[in-house]
Amino acid sequence: MFLKTDELREKFIKRSEELKAVSDVDQLRIEYLGKKGYVSALMQDLRNASAEEKKEAGKTINELKQFIESAIAEKIEILKKKEVQLLIDAAESYDESMPSSNDLGSYHPITLVKREVESIFTSMGFTVEDYSEITDDYNCFEALNIPPHHPARDMQDTYYLSSNQLLKTHTSAAQNTILRKYKNNLENGNPIRAIFPGRCFRNEKIDACHENTFFQMEGIMVDKDISVSNLIYFMKTMLSEVFQRDITVRLRPGFFPFVEPGFELDIQCLICGGTGCSSCKDSGWLELCPCGMIHPNVLTAAGIDPEKYTGFAFGLGLTRLAMMRYGVKDIRVFNSGNLKSLSQFTEKSFVNPESK
Numbered sequence: 001m002f003l004k005t006d007e008l009r010e011k012f013i014k015r016s017e018e019l020k021a022v023s024d025v026d027q028l029r030i031e032y033l034g035k036k037g038y039v040s041a042l043m044q045d046l047r048n049a050s051a052e053e054k055k056e057a058g059k060t061i062n063e064l065k066q067f068i069e070s071a072i073a074e075k076i077e078i079l080k081k082k083e084v085q086l087l088i089d090a091a092e093s094y095d096e097s098m099p100s101s102n103d104l105g106s107y108h109p110i111t112l113v114k115r116e117v118e119s120i121f122t123s124m125g126f127t128v129e130d131y132s133e134i135t136d137d138y139n140c141f142e143a144l145n146i147p148p149h150h151p152a153r154d155m156q157d158t159y160y161l162s163s164n165q166l167l168k169t170h171t172s173a174a175q176n177t178i179l180r181k182y183k184n185n186l187e188n189g190n191p192i193r194a195i196f197p198g199r200c201f202r203n204e205k206i207d208a209c210h211e212n213t214f215f216q217m218e219g220i221m222v223d224k225d226i227s228v229s230n231l232i233y234f235m236k237t238m239l240s241e242v243f244q245r246d247i248t249v250r251l252r253p254g255f256f257p258f259v260e261p262g263f264e265l266d267i268q269c270l271i272c273g274g275t276g277c278s279s280c281k282d283s284g285w286l287e288l289c290p291c292g293m294i295h296p297n298v299l300t301a302a303g304i305d306p307e308k309y310t311g312f313a314f315g316l317g318l319t320r321l322a323m324m325r326y327g328v329k330d331i332r333v334f335n336s337g338n339l340k341s342l343s344q345f346t347e348k349s350f351v352n353p354e355s356k
């Protein structure tokens with residue numbers, strides 16, 4: 001046993017010296033401290049040992065565990081510092097002789113808001129996933145507990161393509177693919193945490209708050225014992241980070257076949273302050289982020305056992321969030337291609353390091 005712990009310690013030190021980025025550290029942590037990692041395996045080996053042996057070897061294993069934990073924390077600190085330094089070095093290498101000009105272009109406000117929300121969620125351990133704009137009936141509806149002829153399909157007037165495919169009507173269409181991609185995480189004792197922004201298409205009647213082409217950002221989290229409290233915590237954190245001030249929200253029951261229970265999360269209209277205007281269809285509220293607990297049929301369709309795992313999902317209206325974030329009264333501005341309007345946003349709200 002002593003031999004094994006010493007060997008593992010040596011091996012760990014060697015591996016940890018080879019790490020180059022903060023993102024690599026997690027893999028090493030799982031290898032050593034995860035449920036199926038080396039330290040657990042050592043603990044398992046002790047099952048048939050005598051009480052005396054257990055006491056002695058248990059102490060040694062715990063020392064090894066503590067050593068690994070603190071070495072990992074130290075390594076993260078070192079790598080973080082290195083990464084920050086790299087950013088600083090890169091920033092310092094900009095060309096001072098370049099003329100300062102706005103002709104270089106600016107980011108679209110939806111890109112800015114998307115990046116902001118992405119960085120909030122990645123700081124909470126979520127991965128950012130990409131998904132195609134063209135999908136099929138199975139992913140967009142059936143895998144989401146919406147069989148053919150289900151009335152919920154009427155809520156999303158869909159553009160079908162001649163190839164039996166369709167333009168995705170919501171980012172939920174990626175749920176099945178992402179759940180499948182990461183379902184092995186669960187067996188290894190790690191949660192699934194992912195966000196997937198994307199462009200959606202619906203044959204909508206266009207007005208100040210509806211477009212036929214708009215952006216959403218889906219988020220999912222699955223693990224043992226995930227509940228509505230976790231969902232509310234993440235929603236609150238995201239909104240307070242985006243707006244950096246108190247905003248009024250309301251949560252009310254909402255029906256979506258792929259969640260149970262389901263909610264509508266509305267934000268009080270920031271254009272009119274809740275008194276009613278064309279941006280919020282005179283209601284004072286804007287539907288922003290429907291959400292709920294993932295329906296067991298959706299987990300089953302992705303090969304995840306709903307008896308063992310639960311999860312939440314949300315579908316954030318990114319275009320509407322950008323409206324509220326920048327005080328844009330009419331959603332049509334975003335797809336207008338009007339550079340005079342669109343180029344205002346970068347400088348007003350964000351520092352854009354790439355434009356240096």
Ligand code: FA5
Pocket residue numbers: 169170171172202204209210211212214215216218256259262287288289290291292313314315316317318319320331
């Ligand atoms: C959905 O699309 C569900 N997939 C959301 C969801 C995900 C529910 C996960 C539960 C769990 P809905 O059709 O309400 O739901 O659209 C979600 C958000 O997208 C809306 O609140 C709104 O902010 C935005 N949205 C919907 N349609 C439009 C549109 N035509 N123009 C602009 N934004 C829209």
